[in-house]
Amino acid sequence: MYRYDEFDHQFVRERTAQFRDQAERRLKGELTEDEFRPLRLMNGLYLQLHAYMLRVAIPYGTLSGRQMRQLALIAEKWDKGYGHFTTRQNIQYNWIKLEDTADILAALADVEMHAIQTSGNCIRNVTTDHWAGAAADEISDPRPIGELLRQWSSLHPEFSFLPRKFKIAVTGAPHDRAAVKVHDIGLRMHKSDTGEIGWEVIVGGGQGRTPIVGVTVRDFLPEHELIGYLEAIMRVYNLYGRRDNKYKARIKILVHELGAEKFKSEVEAEYARKPQATTAVEERELKRIEAYFAPPAFEKLPRWSHAFEEAKVKNANFARWARNNLGPHQVEGYTIVNISLKPEGGIPGDASADQMRLMADLAGKYSHDELRVSHAQNIVLAHVKKDDAFTIWQALDAAGLAAANYGLVGDIIACPGLDYCALATARAIPIAQSISRKFADIDKQEEIGPIKLNISGCINACGHHHVGHIGILGLDKKGEEFYQITLGGSSSESASIGTILGPGFAGHQVPDAIEKILDTYLQLRNPGEEFLSAYRRVGAKPFKEALYAAA
Amino acid sequence: MPLLKNNTLISDTWIHVGLDDQLPEAGDVIVPWARLLREFELLSRRTGKLGVVFTNADRAEALATFLPRLSVVVLPFPAFVDGRAYSIARQLRDFGYRGEIRGTGNVLPDQLQFMLQVGFDTFDIGERFPLSAWQAASKQMSLAYQRGLFRRSAEAEIWTERHTDAEPWLEQPHAG
Amino acid sequence: MSVSEKGQIVTANRLRDGIAVFLTRSGQWSEKIDEAALALEPQAAAALESRAKLDEEATLVTGPYLIDAERRDGGIRAAHIRERMRTLGPTVRLDLGKQAEGTAGAFAAPEGV
Numbered sequence: 001m002y003r004y005d006e007f008d009h010q011f012v013r014e015r016t017a018q019f020r021d022q023a024e025r026r027l028k029g030e031l032t033e034d035e036f037r038p039l040r041l042m043n044g045l046y047l048q049l050h051a052y053m054l055r056v057a058i059p060y061g062t063l064s065g066r067q068m069r070q071l072a073l074i075a076e077k078w079d080k081g082y083g084h085f086t087t088r089q090n091i092q093y094n095w096i097k098l099e100d101t102a103d104i105l106a107a108l109a110d111v112e113m114h115a116i117q118t119s120g121n122c123i124r125n126v127t128t129d130h131w132a133g134a135a136a137d138e139i140s141d142p143r144p145i146g147e148l149l150r151q152w153s154s155l156h157p158e159f160s161f162l163p164r165k166f167k168i169a170v171t172g173a174p175h176d177r178a179a180v181k182v183h184d185i186g187l188r189m190h191k192s193d194t195g196e197i198g199w200e201v202i203v204g205g206g207q208g209r210t211p212i213v214g215v216t217v218r219d220f221l222p223e224h225e226l227i228g229y230l231e232a233i234m235r236v237y238n239l240y241g242r243r244d245n246k247y248k249a250r251i252k253i254l255v256h257e258l259g260a261e262k263f264k265s266e267v268e269a270e271y272a273r274k275p276q277a278t279t280a281v282e283e284r285e286l287k288r289i290e291a292y293f294a295p296p297a298f299e300k301l302p303r304w305s306h307a308f309e310e311a312k313v314k315n316a317n318f319a320r321w322a323r324n325n326l327g328p329h330q331v332e333g334y335t336i337v338n339i340s341l342k343p344e345g346g347i348p349g350d351a352s353a354d355q356m357r358l359m360a361d362l363a364g365k366y367s368h369d370e371l372r373v374s375h376a377q378n379i380v381l382a383h384v385k386k387d388d389a390f391t392i393w394q395a396l397d398a399a400g401l402a403a404a405n406y407g408l409v410g411d412i413i414a415c416p417g418l419d420y421c422a423l424a425t426a427r428a429i430p431i432a433q434s435i436s437r438k439f440a441d442i443d444k445q446e447e448i449g450p451i452k453l454n455i456s457g458c459i460n461a462c463g464h465h466h467v468g469h470i471g472i473l474g475l476d477k478k479g480e481e482f483y484q485i486t487l488g489g490s491s492s493e494s495a496s497i498g499t500i501l502g503p504g505f506a507g508h509q510v511p512d513a514i515e516k517i518l519d520t521y522l523q524l525r526n527p528g529e530e531f532l533s534a535y536r537r538v539g540a541k542p543f544k545e546a547l548y549a550a551a
Numbered sequence: 552m553p554l555l556k557n558n559t560l561i562s563d564t565w566i567h568v569g570l571d572d573q574l575p576e577a578g579d580v581i582v583p584w585a586r587l588l589r590e591f592e593l594l595s596r597r598t599g600k601l602g603v604v605f606t607n608a609d610r611a612e613a614l615a616t617f618l619p620r621l622s623v624v625v626l627p628f629p630a631f632v633d634g635r636a637y638s639i640a641r642q643l644r645d646f647g648y649r650g651e652i653r654g655t656g657n658v659l660p661d662q663l664q665f666m667l668q669v670g671f672d673t674f675d676i677g678e679r680f681p682l683s684a685w686q687a688a689s690k691q692m693s694l695a696y697q698r699g700l701f702r703r704s705a706e707a708e709i710w711t712e713r714h715t716d717a718e719p720w721l722e723q724p725h726a727g
Numbered sequence: 728m729s730v731s732e733k734g735q736i737v738t739a740n741r742l743r744d745g746i747a748v749f750l751t752r753s754g755q756w757s758e759k760i761d762e763a764a765l766a767l768e769p770q771a772a773a774a775l776e777s778r779a780k781l782d783e784e785a786t787l788v789t790g791p792y793l794i795d796a797e798r799r800d801g802g803i804r805a806a807h808i809r810e811r812m813r814t815l816g817p818t819v820r821l822d823l824g825k826q827a828e829g830t831a832g833a834f835a836a837p838e839g840v
Binding site for chain 1: 740742743744745746747783784785786789790806807808809812813816817818819820823824825837
């Protein structure tokens with residue numbers, strides 16, 4: 001993975017010193033809150049219901065064991081012993097003090113981390129496939145581009161005061177695990193017949209109040225043109241994105257209001273107008289970065305691991321976990337371990353400092369010291385020998401990290417919601433917990449099969465409910481929490497926005513409603529047909545009838 | 552109104568003329584964009600330098616034909632979170648404009664380095680923050696990642712530094 | 728049957744640590760909602776707000792605002808679930824926040840659940 005050189009180190013240290021100065025000026029009253037707010041947001045510091053919240057960047061969701069251990073230390077030293085992994089591959093701390101923040105940023109800088117631009121009207125964390133560099137279906141690892149874009153977008157002088165936040169995602173696999181179609185810019189890798197790598201550029205996707213799938217503006221942009229072309233898109237957005245209404249300020253609104261064709265022609269005109277700069281330095285920089293993402297030294301192993309197969313025979317719980325939580329690796333004899341942070345009845349995406357350290361240790365021993373954070377708020381050990389899977393599982397099991405529900409209905413994605421967030425209209429976590437408890441039986445979860453259930457506590461959709469196969473949106477009805485259910489969303493390469501089934505439900509009614517939906521699916525599905533396929537085949541009607549039929 | 556330039560305050564020697572004010576006989580004048588459009592012929596025949604107060608809602612391309620005759624372009628920031636002027640300044644530099652770009656309105660010292668990096672030269676800083684705050688802000692970051700900007704400031708470009716034997720981005724001199 | 732007085736209180740976040748605080752009659756900021764000054768009339772509410780704004784300028788607190796509340800059973804109950812949440816802490820971690828530190832409000836956030 002990427003390692004800072006002297007320049008990267010100096011950059012984050014100077015940025016930390018700059019924030020320390022800004023925070024001091026704020027505390028002395030030399031800056032008003034209105035002046036300070038955009039500055040602190042650009043360092044990831046929010047003011048939430050109970051305290052400040054700090055969102056630390058985990059670039060393209062990759063971190064080392066050492067970095068994970070530092071995150072654990074920060075949780076203990078400056079927070080309340082835990083952190084929350086988010087749907088954009090970052091980590092959040094909920095109990096932060098403004099007066100401690102500069103020290104926390106310094107502790108992050110010590111391990112090549114930061115909280116730069118994890119909030120604010122600027123370019124946010126570039127996210128990617130949590131299986132990058134390991135997945136069997138991948139064309140090529142997209143993370144070098146992720147790192148190139150991270151540097152390019154950091155403190156970009158032209159694009160730091162955009163109409164609104166800006167989110168970029170990149171994927172290197174045909175099966176998209178990075179939700180590129182519902183990002184402001186999504187980049188999808190393709191390989192031509194001649195073996196050249198090019199990027200499909202998708203613009204104007206997004207969720208929130210006005211969810212929409214993005215439009216493709218370029219089918220195959222050569223890699224060396226990426227930065228120039230992205231700058232053209234950013235400039236069009238910076239100049240013409242709406243600034244009169246916060247809820248209409250994302251690039252998706254601009255694309256929608258201009259129309260895809262007109263938007264594309266604006267971008268192309270801007271791109272043509274830019275002076276033709278030599279891109280030699282950017283190409284050399286990309287090569288330099290690529291060297292950091294060279295695959296680790298894999299052993300030559302047989303596809304069949306005797307230890308692995310034997311352990312499955314002897315231990316049914318391990319066999320189940322192996323069945324559900326392992327992903328197909330590019331290299332024979334290896335596997336991708338997905339650690340579910342969704343224990344039965346637990347808080348999705350939360351991990352204690354001890355759990356973080358355990359995962360760091362396992363990464364160090366068994367996965368080339370590298371971890372990933374997924375959009376589903378889980379942790380990935382990407383390069384594990386099948387021979388080691390059982391030992392890892394035993395360690396996870398002892399730490400409460402062996403929930404065998406990866407990708408199943410118990411693997412719920414939920415934002416912090418009204419329990420933490422100043423923007424929320426309803427709680428999300430208790431809903432996740434009650435559904436999790438209702439479907440505690442893993443046999444039942446396996447019967448249902450792969451499914452994505454997403455819960456958002458407000459219309460900002462940080463739980464990504466619009467692209468859940470089942471989505472739940474928490475609203476406020478006359479001061480009471482109230483939940484709307486959507487079906488049929490997808491964040492994959494065949495992205496779709498879920499449709500609302502009908503009137504909403506009180507919190508305590510939600511688990512039964514989900515059960516009715518899933519029972520309906522089980523009754524009408526074809527053999528081997530997963531939930532999303534079944535929904536797309538039969539439509540909402542059978543589910544509406546099941547949910548809203550008179551008792 | 553004192554202007555910030557190169558970390559010190561200088562006096563503004565320009566005459567600011569409104570939309571319908573009488574033009575002075577001689578001297579350097581700055582006029583609003585609407586007036587420049589209306590009377591460019593007349594204005595360009597004057598001796599003395601010519602400047603314009605542009606808006607951040609109009610296209611920089613519209614200003615392009617006038618640029619050879621302009622010595623200063625004033626770009627306003629109606630709110631410091633309104634970042635359009637950063638793009639406009641950079642576009643003017645892309646068009647080859649090498650006169651003065653002046654920022655005015657609502658800006659924080661913390662934005663100074665960004666403004667300098669996209670091609671601003673001077674700033675109408677007002678009274679809100681002391682000069683010392685602006686001077687401190689101008690040196691907070693000594694490095695920057697992006698290439699292809701028209702930096703008026705001293706930050707080292709990281710990518711250029713990393714590949715020292717590569718061609719540097721060719722910089723043109725700015726307004727003196 | 729207890730009488731309830733309805734009015735408004737001022738709340739804000741303490742600048743240095745972000746903790747939710749409430750303006751008291753003596754002009755202090757308390758972490759406990761029960762110590763908040765309850766303004767029963769608009770004039771009194773406006774006066775509270777002005778005092779809060781002075782403290783904002785003095786960098787004690789940030790973002791003060793008025794919320795509907797009532798005095799009931801010896802305590803103060805904020806009208807909105809969101810504001811009651813701020814007097815307690817996360818409902819999913821009862822070991823964290825004011826509810827664990829002895830500064831909680833007396834009324835549950837999501838009532839009847």
